[in-house]
Amino acid sequence: AQSVAQPEDQVNVAEGNPLTVKCTYSVSGNPYLFWYVQYPNRGLQFLLKYITGDNLVKGSYGFEAEFNKSQTSFHLKKPSALVSDSALYFCAVRSGNNRLAFGKGNQVVVIP
Template identity: 90%
Template sequence: AQSVAQPEDQVNVAEGNPLTVKCTYSVSGNPYLFWYVQYPNRGLQFLLKYITGDNLVKGSYGFEAEFNKSQTSFHLKKPSALVSDSALYFCAVRDGNNAGKSTFGDGTTLTVKP
């Protein structure tokens, strides 16, 4: 079985400060990891993914994430937060050895205050 944990329901940061949204995972095969963002009353939008290669992956809107195999983590980061980054963020994992389902975390609400 595979699982994703997003330990923080809510993250609050001030505009211009760095932000981190945490994600840890469990999967039996190779982890394929994804971050999605959901703005109010919208569908999820893909931000970035880790499949293989460089542990630091860069994605849309200045976001990046670092894959850490030993800590089974894939934290989402941004050097300087914007008010417009306020949204619900989901981490997801798929088993790279098995073309199965995506398992999503419970989501983290990011609020960036001016």
């Protein structure tokens, strides 16, 4: 069964600094990889996905993620963090079935 690991509970970053949220996955077969963001008291919003093709995927709000097959990673990145990026970020993986496995989430805190 597929699984996702997000090793850090919380990521603190100063506004304007680069932001990285780590994600590694385990799946049999080709992975479909996703990042979702959850703002306070709201549902999840889709940020970006990797299905096939270019390993660097660009998504909403200036975020991007790099698929690394050898390291089984899909880290989320943003070159310059904003205070409004403070939220809970979830990595997810799906492989060939209807189930989407989520990581436990990372709380990102952007400090002004």
